[in-house]
Amino acid sequence: MTMFSEFEYLHIFGLGLIVIFIGLRGLLQQKSLNEPPLVPYKYPIIGHTFEYYKDVPGFLKKCHEEYGEFFSLYIWGSVQTYVGNELYHEIFKKNQDFDFHEAFSDVFPVDTFLNRPDNFFKPLVTYLKEFYNNLGRFTQTVECEIVKTLDELIGDGKVIQPPLKTIQQIIARPIAATIVGKELCNDKELLNTFATITAELGPWLSIPPVLNFIYKGLHRKYIILKFRYLNNPIKAHRKIIIAKITPVINQRLIDQNELGNSWKRPDDVMQVLIETSKDHENNVDIGRVADFIMCFIFGSVHNTSATLAQGLCAYVNNPEYQKDLIDEADRIHSENEKLTFDGVHKMEKLDNFVKEILRLNRHDVSLSHKAISTNIVFSNGYQIPKGRIIHVITRHIHYDPKTYGPNPEKFNPNHHINSPATRPERNFLAFGMGKQACPGRFFAVNEVKIAMHQILLRYNIKSASGKYIEQKRKGGFGLVSDDGLLFEIRKNKNNK
Numbered sequence: 001m002t003m004f005s006e007f008e009y010l011h012i013f014g015l016g017l018i019v020i021f022i023g024l025r026g027l028l029q030q031k032s033l034n035e036p037p038l039v040p041y042k043y044p045i046i047g048h049t050f051e052y053y054k055d056v057p058g059f060l061k062k063c064h065e066e067y068g069e070f071f072s073l074y075i076w077g078s079v080q081t082y083v084g085n086e087l088y089h090e091i092f093k094k095n096q097d098f099d100f101h102e103a104f105s106d107v108f109p110v111d112t113f114l115n116r117p118d119n120f121f122k123p124l125v126t127y128l129k130e131f132y133n134n135l136g137r138f139t140q141t142v143e144c145e146i147v148k149t150l151d152e153l154i155g156d157g158k159v160i161q162p163p164l165k166t167i168q169q170i171i172a173r174p175i176a177a178t179i180v181g182k183e184l185c186n187d188k189e190l191l192n193t194f195a196t197i198t199a200e201l202g203p204w205l206s207i208p209p210v211l212n213f214i215y216k217g218l219h220r221k222y223i224i225l226k227f228r229y230l231n232n233p234i235k236a237h238r239k240i241i242i243a244k245i246t247p248v249i250n251q252r253l254i255d256q257n258e259l260g261n262s263w264k265r266p267d268d269v270m271q272v273l274i275e276t277s278k279d280h281e282n283n284v285d286i287g288r289v290a291d292f293i294m295c296f297i298f299g300s301v302h303n304t305s306a307t308l309a310q311g312l313c314a315y316v317n318n319p320e321y322q323k324d325l326i327d328e329a330d331r332i333h334s335e336n337e338k339l340t341f342d343g344v345h346k347m348e349k350l351d352n353f354v355k356e357i358l359r360l361n362r363h364d365v366s367l368s369h370k371a372i373s374t375n376i377v378f379s380n381g382y383q384i385p386k387g388r389i390i391h392v393i394t395r396h397i398h399y400d401p402k403t404y405g406p407n408p409e410k411f412n413p414n415h416h417i418n419s420p421a422t423r424p425e426r427n428f429l430a431f432g433m434g435k436q437a438c439p440g441r442f443f444a445v446n447e448v449k450i451a452m453h454q455i456l457l458r459y460n461i462k463s464a465s466g467k468y469i470e471q472k473r474k475g476g477f478g479l480v481s482d483d484g485l486l487f488e489i490r491k492n493k494n495n496k
């Protein structure tokens with residue numbers, strides 16, 4: 001299945017060792033700037049790589065204590081810079097100097113995976129902001145799709161294990177309803193694509209980038225080759241999306257043509273994509289529509305599902321907050337059986353709860369940006385060379401005792417009273433900050449709240465083992481636990 005056998009991979013590794021010296025020479029040349037301190041390391045080439053991955057939070061804490069909040073490490077063959085609490089916001093302010101997309105594209109070159117030129121998917125953010133502008137119109141669609149999925153997948157109660165798989169299906173359906181519309185959002189095969197494509201890419205992308213020890217960027221080249229020439233999840237799911245959307249798009253074009261002014265324009269992202277993918281003869285580029293749909297899926301389903309799954313684990317682990325949340329859900333439900341946008345706004349306890357989930361479940365390091373200008377100078381005088389990747393130490397920001405008290409690891413939704421979950425703050429970066437803050441955050445938080453609301457109305461949730469649910473960790477990543485969640489029926493739709 002893989003393009004290179006392990007032997008071939010090591011072979012490339014061996015041959016490329018020669019190139020290391022070119023890398024080392026580059027490293028020495030960079031020393032003329034007033035850069036943040038490079039933490040000393042014992043082994044050339046390997047640098048801090050293994051020490052860092054052995055215990056990411058511990059190693060970052062140690063570096064912070066010894067070198068302050070701005071330092072560089074030598075990881076996977078390149079110098080990378082880490083910034084903490086006091087200065088990170090300068091990255092977001094200097095948005096002409098630092099680029100989020102360039103850094104993201106180093107690990108997930110989506111344009112190349114889909115054989116598109118650089119920046120092909122730039123309009124995505126504009127489409128998204130315009131489309132989700134008036135979110136209230138989707139409240140009932142989202143609620144209705146969540147209820148249908150809960151009925152199908154959990155019914156009168158069961159254990160879900162690992163929970164993320166089921167939760168991805170719950171989250172995927174309302175997203176599919178707003179992206180591909182009513183005609184397609186119940187299609188099982190397409191829903192499976194929505195729910196699983198991002199997670200399926202994980203193993204393809206999580207190979208340690210050892211080739212970068214040879215030459216910076218070699219791992220990226222290897223990944224691109226693999227995606228281009230082998231059957232991979234993107235190719236298989238792209239085929240499914242195209243097969244499903246083609247007849248629906250053709251039918252929409254026929255209807256629009258035949259019905260003229262009495263045609264009711266479908267209110268979904270796919271319609272926006274159809275209209276922006278037409279040539280001068282009105283032919284729709286279906287490949288473009290499919291590729292943008294895939295990018296929407298990459299941005300939305302996995303993050304939102306992980307947040308809901310982590311929310312359910314936090315609910316089980318912190319029983320002292322359960323009564324308030326259930327009372328709030330019951331009260332809102334008794335005011336209006338069908339959820340309204342106003343009802344979602346009234347879920348204040350739940351909003352604080354969701355914000356606390358987002359605070360405590362971030363990766364240790366995130367929001368990586370690439371320096372795209374020369375002569376970048378921070379207010380403390382440190383300079384960053386062009387091409388350098390700079391990471392934000394999210395852990396130090398989200399666990400800052402000045403903001404979150406002497407025990408910042410403790411789950412406490414009351415930190416966020418009067419501060420909506422969608423609002424980026426100096427010590428809350430779950431959705432980034434500034435111009436490029438996540439444009440899907442309003443939809444994501446609404447969806448998580450609606451799903452939690454429906455779950456609280458129907459079920460008592462417990463850990464299947466009866467034990468505290470520990471978060472899973474891999475390097476600096478916090479992942480959803482595989483421990484089972486028990487859903488016991490509280491009320492069902494015939495017993496409201």
Ligand code: HEM
Nearest residue numbers: 100299300303304307430431432433436437438439440444
């Ligand atoms: C809880 C769920 C979510 C989390 C935690 C999350 C988090 C983030 C973060 C941290 C960024 C980078 C921001 C920056 O660099 O400053 C981002 C960008 C983005 N997110 Fe989200 N996101 C979520 C849900 C969604 C959803 C549901 C959508 C789509 C409907 C979406 C679409 C995007 C897009 C398109 C970008 C790129 C923005 C740009 O290129 O400027 N996200 N998200």
